[in-house]
Ligand SMILES: Nc1nc2c(c(=O)[nH]1)N[C@H]1C(S)=C(S)[C@@H](COP(=O)(O)O)O[C@H]1N2
């Protein structure tokens with residue numbers, strides 16, 4: 001799959017930039033705004049999205065596993081140790097100053113502390129994480145259903161998507177630092193297994209896996225599951241975020257709907 005190669009090239013670009021080595025051949029043709037390749041991919045993705053929505057319905061659950069199925073530590077991937085100052089400042093105080101902002105197409109804007117979030121309904125699930133790179137891990141996740149947070153904010157009828165804005169930036173020699181973000185539709189946002197996770201395998205969510213809060217979207221691939229969430233925006237339009245593709249990796253050619 002060529003998109004994997006693009007990802008590897010992007011990440012190699014980041015490594016090369018970090019070590020200030022000159023690099024070449026790192027240009028990603030899918031990033032260009034009017035790329036025909038990208039248009040074809042976008043149309044194919046739209047079809048996949050509609051077909052999966054028809055076949056799967058809205059509430060089909062992803063498989064859940066037993067504790068004995070957890071045979072490995074959860075592998076950290078992507079950003080694993082954000083160095084962005086606002087994040088480091090929160091981490092130094094064990095995230096006591098953290099507030100999750102919920103805004104956009106909602107009746108009530110929220111600013112939730114971790115205590116607020118811990119006091120909300122909780123769900124624990126043992127699920128398999130599939131990364132687009134071809135590896136999987138089974139782990140136990142604990143958090144509050146995103147639907148409960150959306151209910152508290154009272155989503156307006158015009159809304160279609162939930163956008164997750166993250167603390168971490170990834171560096172690339174061509175684009176410079178780019179902040180991670182992701183988005184899902186309201187159907188996935190309200191799916192019973194979609195949780196804002198603060199716990200993993202019975203302990204507090206480690207920094208390497210997205211502390212203090214990361215989303216689990218169990219019927220899609222790993223890159224959809226934003227870690228280090230600082231804000232949630234409910235919207236009917238993804239264009240204003242990043243380059244408009246709906247997510248950090250989508251802006252680099254990945255499918256927005258990554259159903260598995
Ligand atoms: N903020 C942020 N979220 C992210 C990433 C990232 O780099 N930054 N990487 C994604 C990818 S590609 C995967 S596979 C998973 C990895 O989650 P893990 O570190 O818990 O294994 O996080 C996803 N969410």
Ligand SMILES: [Mo]
Pocket residue numbers: 077130131132133222223
């Ligand atoms: Mo991934």
